[in-house]
Amino acid sequence: xxxxxxxxxxxxRSAGAGVSTTEAMDAARTVEVVGWEDRSVLKTxxxxxxxxxxxxxxxxxxxxxxxxxREAAAAAASEGQPGEGGDPDSGQPGEGxxxxxxxxxxxxxxxxxxxxxALSALARGENPGKLAMALERAGAAAGVDEIRFATxxxxxxxxxxxxxGVEALEARLMEALxxxxxxxxxxxxxLIGTRSALQKQARAFVEARFEIYGKSAxxxxxxxxxxxxxFGALGRSDTARMRxxxxxxxxxxxxxxxxxxxxxxxxxxxxxxxxxANAGHDGVPFDIIWxxxxxxxxxxxxxxxxxxxxxxxxxFLLLFLHALKEKVTDLDTFAFSAHLADVSRPLEVxxxxxxxxxxxDEVGSGGTDYGAAFLELDRDFGEVIDRRTTxxxxxxxxxxxxxxxxxxxxxxADQAKRLVWLCPEPAAxxxxxxxxxxxxxxxxxxxxxxxxxxxxxxxxxxxxxxxD
Amino acid sequence: xxxxxxxxxxxxxxxxxLASVEAVMSMLAQxxxxxxxxxxxxxxxxxxxxxxxxxxxxxxxxxxxxxxSVALGLDQPLIRMQCxxxxxxxxxxxxxxxxxxxxxxxxxxxxxxxxxxDADSLDEALHKLSGFQDIFFSRDFLEPRPLLKAMxxxxxxxxxxxxxxxxxxxxxxxxxxVLSDYQVTVPEIGTIAAQVPPLVxxxxxxTRELGDALKRRCLHLHxxxxxxxxxxxxxRTRVPGVSERLLERLVAFIQAVRGENIRKLPSISETIDWxxxxxxxxxxxxxxxxxxxxxxxxxxxxxxxxxxxGKVEALLEGGDKAGR
Numbered sequence: 001x002x003x004x005x006x007x008x009x010x011x012x013r014s015a016g017a018g019v020s021t022t023e024a025m026d027a028a029r030t031v032e033v034v035g036w037e038d039r040s041v042l043k044t045x046x047x048x049x050x051x052x053x054x055x056x057x058x059x060x061x062x063x064x065x066x067x068x069x070r071e072a073a074a075a076a077a078s079e080g081q082p083g084e085g086g087d088p089d090s091g092q093p094g095e096g097x098x099x100x101x102x103x104x105x106x107x108x109x110x111x112x113x114x115x116x117x118a119l120s121a122l123a124r125g126e127n128p129g130k131l132a133m134a135l136e137r138a139g140a141a142a143g144v145d146e147i148r149f150a151t152x153x154x155x156x157x158x159x160x161x162x163x164x165g166v167e168a169l170e171a172r173l174m175e176a177l178x179x180x181x182x183x184x185x186x187x188x189x190x191l192i193g194t195r196s197a198l199q200k201q202a203r204a205f206v207e208a209r210f211e212i213y214g215k216s217a218x219x220x221x222x223x224x225x226x227x228x229x230x231f232g233a234l235g236r237s238d239t240a241r242m243r244x245x246x247x248x249x250x251x252x253x254x255x256x257x258x259x260x261x262x263x264x265x266x267x268x269x270x271x272x273x274x275x276x277a278n279a280g281h282d283g284v285p286f287d288i289i290w291x292x293x294x295x296x297x298x299x300x301x302x303x304x305x306x307x308x309x310x311x312x313x314x315x316f317l318l319l320f321l322h323a324l325k326e327k328v329t330d331l332d333t334f335a336f337s338a339h340l341a342d343v344s345r346p347l348e349v350x351x352x353x354x355x356x357x358x359x360x361d362e363v364g365s366g367g368t369d370y371g372a373a374f375l376e377l378d379r380d381f382g383e384v385i386d387r388r389t390t391x392x393x394x395x396x397x398x399x400x401x402x403x404x405x406x407x408x409x410x411x412x413a414d415q416a417k418r419l420v421w422l423c424p425e426p427a428a429x430x431x432x433x434x435x436x437x438x439x440x441x442x443x444x445x446x447x448x449x450x451x452x453x454x455x456x457x458x459x460x461x462x463x464x465x466x467x468d
Numbered sequence: 469x470x471x472x473x474x475x476x477x478x479x480x481x482x483x484x485x486l487a488s489v490e491a492v493m494s495m496l497a498q499x500x501x502x503x504x505x506x507x508x509x510x511x512x513x514x515x516x517x518x519x520x521x522x523x524x525x526x527x528x529x530x531x532x533x534x535x536x537s538v539a540l541g542l543d544q545p546l547i548r549m550q551c552x553x554x555x556x557x558x559x560x561x562x563x564x565x566x567x568x569x570x571x572x573x574x575x576x577x578x579x580x581x582x583x584x585x586d587a588d589s590l591d592e593a594l595h596k597l598s599g600f601q602d603i604f605f606s607r608d609f610l611e612p613r614p615l616l617k618a619m620x621x622x623x624x625x626x627x628x629x630x631x632x633x634x635x636x637x638x639x640x641x642x643x644x645x646v647l648s649d650y651q652v653t654v655p656e657i658g659t660i661a662a663q664v665p666p667l668v669x670x671x672x673x674x675t676r677e678l679g680d681a682l683k684r685r686c687l688h689l690h691x692x693x694x695x696x697x698x699x700x701x702x703x704r705t706r707v708p709g710v711s712e713r714l715l716e717r718l719v720a721f722i723q724a725v726r727g728e729n730i731r732k733l734p735s736i737s738e739t740i741d742w743x744x745x746x747x748x749x750x751x752x753x754x755x756x757x758x759x760x761x762x763x764x765x766x767x768x769x770x771x772x773x774x775x776x777x778g779k780v781e782a783l784l785e786g787g788d789k790a791g792r
Contacts, residue, residue, distance in 0.1 A: 052688040281566040
């Protein structure tokens with residue numbers, strides 16, 4: 001049964017729940033304490049030992065049912081043959097074929113050692129226990145647990161069939177067909193039926209294994225692809241996956257920057273606090289207290305171009321920033337195309353999608369005018385930008401040949417701690433046509449291309465770094 | 469069974485309240501704590517695996533109360549340590565009694581001349597002095613703080629480390645020795661191991677992500693808001709005077725409020741407070757006026773109160789349907 005547990009832990013790991021060796025050992029001790037008998041107790045007990053967060057608990061919840069219902073089936077299968085093969089995983093590669101190990105000694109008794117006849121008996125489903133056993137053995141020999149992608153299932157089904165000895169059956173089938181007489185055809189038909197019945201069983205088996213071991217690997221792979229795809233090229237179906245991805249990345253980022261907000265300044269004595277702390281020792285300074293420097297909390301003012309060409313990118317930037325809410329408590333958001341508006345409020349109170357629609361409806365029309373937007377920002381909301389603020393501009397810098405108002409932009413840059421510009425376009429296009437990015441560039445602390453979620457994470461990481 | 473069980477036996481025999489998951493449940497029920505199977509399993513495992521339990525979940529769902537009830541049920545002292553930013557070892561582990569040490573040096577100064585009076589050489593004087601016990605850094609001058617105190621209980625104890633997420637990261641590292649080996653190291657004295665390992669409960673409101681090292685050493689229990697049936701049972705236990713009719717309606721209302729888009733969801737402690745409030749007001753059912761005037765008991769933000777008070781009728785009705 002120990003193997004059952006280690007394999008379950010392996011399944012958990014491949015589903016993305018980090019289980020350490022210590023935790024695996026704890027799990028073994030837990031099983032010793034609570035026993036295998038009561039399934040629901042075992043489940044909650046393993047849940048407290050192996051899953052250490054709400055997400056991991058959810059994974060455990062799902063996987064436990066999947067995994068142990070399979071184990072139960074296998075255990076029921078082996079019940080028919082007491083004393084041998086109690087562990088469904090004991091099948092070694094190479095001995096998967098019926099008749100290749102001592103256990104099927106009794107099987108040979110009633111099937112006359114004919115592998116084809118044995119297979120037909122299995123396929124007829126006369127002995128479901130034996131069928132489950134055979135599937136388990138073939139599965140282990142074919143290494144079905146290594147499955148990572150749904151598209152591999154055909155390959156594994158074939159390998160399992162080979163392990164079960166389907167080649168002999170196929171040879172018999174060919175031979176029967178080549179006889180070209182009614183008896184041969186009848187036999188061939190029977191054999192084809194056997195083959196497809198077995199195939200169906202093997203496919204179901206492989207699919208169940210994929211649910212346990214492969215699904216999350218495939219998920220991770222899809223996420224990886226998505227992370228490197230430009231926001232502009234995302235389809236409607238990717239949005240949900242993308243949102244989940246953004247949330248996960250934001251969480252990771254928040255954890256990375258969740259360092260302490262204070263730095264001990266070892267060089268300077270805090271006389272006042274030292275005296276106070278040592279009053280109890282008659283003023284003899286046992287405890288020396290050094291001055292502490294407090295770090296600024298991140299304060300971000302996001303200025304987003306929401307005109308048609310850039311709106312999609314803005315969505316994900318704002319999604320990311322809002323997922324970072326815990327970390328970036330001080331966040332002001334402005335949206336503009338022809339005019340600038342403070343949109344922090346709708347983003348806070350409305351559900352995200354509704355808020356985005358309202359914002360685009362409100363300010364998304366009219367020709368983009370960066371100069372006018374910066375002028376309005378400086379004139380109407382100048383007080384939100386101070387020396388702790390990072391101003392984050394997201395836009396392509398295409399201002400329809402209007403005055404870029406570099407004087408105002410310079411003033412904003414001077415007021416702020418840092419000014420970061422994220423541009424969805426590749427650097428080669430900067431300054432072409434009506435883009436005035438190159439004119440703005442000298443005033444930016446950082447100007448970078450940002451078209452994928454990875455770019456976005458890197459840029460925000462960089463911004464938060466300035467506050468660590 | 470192996471060292472898991474013998475380990476527990478080495479400390480002391482397992483108390484009756486921890487003999488099985490069901491026993492834990494009934495023990496907690498006797499102390500007025502209604503536990504789900506998850507909670508009871510965690511407590512049971514904590515004793516048998518000798519591991520601390522880390523409890524996460526929203527504020528007010530009974531995380532701290534669990535530790536209190538276990539201590540009450542086991543009839544062991546509860547040693548509580550509230551964490552906060554800047555908590556350090558002198559407040560968590562031990563501290564030297566500086567005043568007493570100073571006094572001791574004073575006495576020593578007076579006596580020392582007398583002691584070495586008849587010594588001829590410096591060597592002889594030193595030899596004489598070394599005959600005395602070095603008690604300057606000894607247990608006599610050690611002021612135990614919660615962690616050390618918990619190690620020293622001979623009857624066993626329940627150690628509650630409350631709101632660990634409020635402390636600094638360095639403090640977590642300090643806890644590791646205590647949590648995995650149940651011992652405290654005082655450099656001047658040595659290692660002090662627990663006579664009976666305490667049952668350790670850590671709580672966290674998840675204001676920050678806890679370190680992996682800490683999580684790995686603990687059993688993890690997540691307590692969420694209870695469902696209607698469990699919540700009704702909890703309120704019935706805590707507020708015995710509440711009438712069934714009122715109880716059903718108020719629990720249904722709270723459950724409905726939790727489905728609303730508000731910032732700070734009401735938790736069990738708020739439900740209990742509200743039940744008590746309503747009894748004081750001699751209410752035996754809910755009506756919109758009463759609910760509006762007492763909303764501030766369950767909601768702690770002005771914007772939340774404004775949001776909910778506009779929907780009281782709908783929520784009462786919805787809650788009614790769900791309640792039936």
